[in-house]
Amino acid sequence: MKDDKSRCSCPYCSNTFDTVKELRSHMMAEHKGQPLPAPEGLIKITVNGESYELQVKPNWTLYYLLHDKMGLTGAKMFCDRGACGSCTVIMDGSPILSCMTLAMECDGKTIETIEGIATANHPLIDAYVKHHCMQCGYCTPGFIMTAKALLDRNPNPTEIDVKENLAGNLCRCGTYPQHLKAVLEAAENLRGG
Amino acid sequence: MANKVLGDYKKLEAEGRYQVGADVPKVTFREIGKRGIHRLDGYEKASGQAIYTRDIQLPGMLYARVLMSPYPHARIQKMETGEAEALPGVRAIIRYDDVEVKDRMLNGCYFGPEWVAPRLAGWALKPVHPVLGDQAWYEGQPLGAVVAADSEDIAHRALRLLKVEWEELPFVLDQEEALKPDAPILRPEADNNLIERPGETIEKGDVERGFREADKIIEFRAKRNAHLWAGAELPSVVVRWRGDNLELSVHEQQPYHAKMLLSEWLKVPMNKITMHSPYQGCAFGGRGNPANNSENGMNILAALLARRTGRPVKLLYDRREYFYGESGDMMVGDFKVGAKNDGTITAVQMKNVFAVYMGTPGIDHFVENTKISNLLCKTSTADVSKGPAWWCRCEQLPNTFCFTLVFDHVAAELGLDPTEVALKNDGFEDYDTTELSKYKREHGFPDRDSLRECIGAGKKAIGWAEKWHPPGTKKLPNGKMHGMAFTWNHEWDDTRGTGSGAVMIENDGTVSIIGQQSDIGVNPWTTYCQIVADELGVRYEDVNIKPFTLDHGYALMSPDGSANLCTNGEVLRKASQKAKKMLLELAADKFDGVTAEELDMKDSVIYVKAAPEEQRTIVEIVARAMPMSASVALWTKPPVVASAWHNQGLWGRALETGRPHLCRQAHFMEVEVDTGTGEIEVTKVVNVNDVGKAVSPETVEGQMYGGTYMGVGRALTEEMVWDENTGVLLNRNLLDYKYATMLDCGPIETVIKETGMGHGPYGAVGVAEDIATVVPALLGPAVYNAIGEWIDEYPITADKVLKALGKSQERD
Ligand code: FES
């Protein structure tokens, strides 16, 4: 009969009861009028300025949530775990690897993705196109996100700053030298140069 | 003989054939060759809007994954699938003994049936490769079972619930070991591990005579360990059935070819298969064949699962699973070279032993690119317990590896400047540069000495005159040893692509290029639009191509073999010329008393040549040229659309193709070697490429940068490492398998030469494959120049540097 008990567990405090009736009277006595607690896995996040309330599973990565569930396919799965930076998004101002971040950890966070940056016409986008920073383009959004986080922090980066910041992003097509030009130019444009 | 009247088909065939000779452009270049042209795919890729196969999801779609072998050589004796089948969310499992797959082989490779015979194993994969077999030839091989489930995760869990009884078999990893008499035999039907393949011995002249003529004999041994193309986007395929029609999105370099193979296997007619090739996250040859579960095995399995479940299926690999398809230069070579004191090479002999490879033997560039008379190359290829090896940017790797090492060893041994040794031996097939000049003049090419020009430009860019020094003599203020090196080659101009496409003038006067093609990042579409714009006389921004939204039968040459632009440039040039003729004929009606011949077009405006102020816009002309129209109107006209086909010639040696390579490339590298840690830093690279004609200079530069980074990574760090005791590949991820990051190479200076001596349109050659292929071997000579010791085993890692330095200390 033990198992049956678990059928009647209180959604507020998780106490268990033998019958629904007992549960009901417990709830009326102890929790009347309280808003129902959020179910486990419900997170609130702001993505590209829009707020979302989403039910996520414990094993979902932020990448999976954004890419597979929210259709924000600009974040790319390249190395498949933490080596390439192509899944980079900005969370509360810092570039993070969305494939290495659990969706559940993102409750209350503000996230920017490439889609948001493109919609806002960030000068990096134009500079990237102008300087041919893409070949296959698969790694490109990840680079731009990393560069955007850099420029947010440091509007006047040196060549070395750019290199060091982008060194964690892999590009199999080897577009690296072009990124340097684009990021420095975008920085200048942002400064109104 | 009287000229035969050709029918329509024969006419098309004839006009599609490559003609030997210089291509003197007949149009004014407005867009072609211009910098700053808006890159067609740029915004989509930068903004994250570009969709790749991996991004595609369909309603109700299932996820499929294949089992991989934990052993390098094993057989499945028994498999229990019950527990996996019972896992909630599992929708179908196909086993190796399922009637649909049992004993069914993959099609093999597309060179035709003669290449898939068991005795030619090593070409595409192993001798007889089933779509879903019970035998593993290497650790990590897909085999045994494929599962379709509601999520990737469930499919993955289901694979772990399979109970497999394996019979482990003996394995061998090293190609030289594999050829020893006591090695375990990997193929049951064979009595040794030797893979027979054509062209095992290549001989020209008489090397013994060449050695006798030499002042010096140079001998060395060199080795290249396995590396992998490891593209950005992991493989996947999305399949759905519509009745008996099949629709797929593939991650394929050659989608039309993939359609053909799938159709053959499934017995679904080609006209019932729609194949989309969205943007492709890298290919480099790796999205050709073995990478695709050998020969489209993954497409087949996904289609079978989709049929069985009545649902769309996406079959995918993760990074760990997708660590096979080595570059085909796993080789060890023994070299003997004869040279005169002035640098003239009198004989080159090499004995190369390859592992599981089908590719080039090592000697070809000496034949194609030098005047050296005496050459002997003996190759053997061994079956080993490693994954399939294939072309990866590009199959010429063994040829360039041997070429650079021989030239640089000779220069070092003779104490000569390597650029001088190069110039001494330049030529083709036994002929020297005088003969090349004669060929150029006879065929309408400008008679320029490409190699001399490339070397001159490169020396200047790197500061050769000031910096070049004898080996092991230059210590820098930072305590490191400075080294520099040079290598050279011909340009990749032996292209043999075939493509078809069409140019259509839409009713609003804009121009569409029609032709399916995979985009793998070489910016082809921009260049096509440039060519069509100039050939038609329209504005660049009026031309567009939508190659993955249609399935119309025109298949542009796939982006491989360095044949993309050289083939498709011709296709689209011809199609544009035909379309222009049609358009002007139609336009003549709109002008008073003027014939089509008296009209021309510029900036999308049609005008009378003799009276340019008399103009019509294209839209005025084509508004009624209807591909289709709902209105039954007598005044509609046929559409202005023209197709063309082009075959860019033979792939082969000059004497077979009639096309010696005329354009050359030269590369220079500077390194600093830390003798305390063995660490090598590549501080500068100069690439000089005579591309004949740069249609899009930024795109050429992109290939030069990218090729250099790939080349440097291959030379410094890229290596697949197997555990000798278990045969397991140890570095199946991009943390332990390292390719170059932004910090791994100093400044790259690119010099583009345009001599117009290529065999492609406007005198162009291909440039996407060669730099990554030529650059790697350059590291050895650079390190030798720094420390005075040769390290001939690639990649050249710090431990090898320390070992080499230890050797020199022992000697001192
Ligand atoms: S996919 Fe996230 S770091 Fe590579």
Ligand code: FES
């Ligand atoms: S552009 Fe292809 S991986 Fe970076």
